[in-house]
Amino acid sequence: MIRSEQSAEQNHVCLETDLNGLTLRNPVLTASGTYGFGEEYAAYCSVSQLGAITVKGITPLPRLGNPVPRLAETPAGLLNSVGLENPGLEEFQRTYLPKLATLDTAVIVNISGFSLEDYALMARALDESSAEHGNCIKALEVNISCPNIEHGGMAFGTDPRSAEQVIKTVRENTKLPIIAKLSPNVTDIAEIAKAVESAGANVISLINTLLGMSIDIDTQRPVLANKFGGLSGPAIKPIALRMVYQVFETVRIPLIGMGGITTWQDAVEFMLAGASAIGIGTANFVNPLAPLDILHGLVAYCEQRGYKSCRELVGLAH
């Protein structure tokens, strides 16, 4: 077995991370859609050492998701078009939430919807069921990259006004901290960031995947059954980093940086760019201990440079 060499608790660097009302034991969390409901990696990586886990995105109704192929590997990257497959709100509340409540880590629930009513319903329901399960949900992460079915299917997150409406709707229906997850598939991400901040988001996480595609030159057809998919992995890191840097200069609320973070050096870069915490996604697929390896590297970097807290790194590159 590959074991992490040291426990993160044993060091002298303060890791506690305060995200505008959401307090985490350290700044490393897992990204939604890459960590299931926290059970899948339990045999490999102790969740009690993670700052938080963000569970797979939930929609009001169960979804089968897209047909296969759902995956295509690209240079240092991965395209996916899972299509928000999930058990739906009720099943999540009944089966998964009680198990999540027993985990020794902060749980963030990612929600998706196709109308404002969807978001309102999810926010209300999860607010209530969190209270019923010992306040086990520490925050809602709002995926605004979904198509707005009532308005021609354009993604909520590509327009500042509709992004603002979604976050406002969630704000009106929950007391839980709100993390607005931004889509990078926009012309001006800073504008969207400002909109969700003014709508009452506590935190911004960025970035979601970049829309891409892959074509099989033998069959001369798109590889993904859905044609297009979201690109993740090291390939998108420079773009994610640039967007974190830009948004840091635009808003006052804290940022969770994500997008291709694979090594501790990547994590340091994101914190220097302005992220107060970082999300690990695709790297989990390559190394199930990636979050812990990254945390240990981050701590060592702080120790070596004489920082008392990893907070001190945030935004230093500006």
Added chain:
Amino acid sequence: MYLKARVLENRFIGHPSQKIYRLVLSGQLALEAKPGQFVHLRVAESYDPLLRRPISIAGIDREKEKVVLYYRVTGRGTEALTRIRENDYISVLGPLGTGFTIPQTGGILLIAGGIGVFPLFALLDAIDRTKVQVKMFWGGEHRLFLESADLNYLQKTGADYELATMDGSAGYKGLVTDLLQAYLQEHASGHSFDSKSNSGTNPLRVAACGPKGMLQTVVNICRQYNIPVEVSLEERMACGVGACLGCVCTVREGNGVLKRKRVCKEGPIFSGEEVVWDDQV
């Protein structure tokens, strides 16, 4: 398990045109491995190619703590894998997934298409042939392929087998599923299978691995004769542990409702009856 396994052997076998390698790993994973499961290998230290590669387990030696794998070079990942040398250490996640049912009585037919034979090597090895009647049907492009995919190993096991090739260079000329159909026409009446008690007099079952089209035909044939069949499915995979939902297949539950199952977690072995073969769902 997540470990570094020592590579005992990683060498090209058979004819160069067939690009088939045999990879032998040493380590504890042999103690847990079951026929039908796979290991998820990191093919290089770099992040390009990014993902691990799932390879089915073809041989398990618990005493010597060895696991045998075969792979065909088809792209950048398997190409990178060929560069790993003897005594190197390779990052292994696994064994992962479910295993085949190993019969204790009656008979089993193993139906292999192409390199789908490899997980069936492990199953064949695990069956007590003094108690269970085993026969393998293996189809491939041509004799050169079968020989390059270690036909020699199959011969050495002493198991009963029949071959099919598309060009007739070895065994029957045509599809391996024709062999299954013909065999069942002749012999199925001697077997009966009570699916409720999972037994019967001299029960017969089928295990199959190969291309989707072949598996679908195998399942259709088995349905005609009311024979339980397990299939090993393949799908593009990322995490290997059920977290990413990349490698799903569709199943129809008893009540007719469609559901996704994860090939890496609930599979790769599925009951042939539950699988929905329509790609558009």
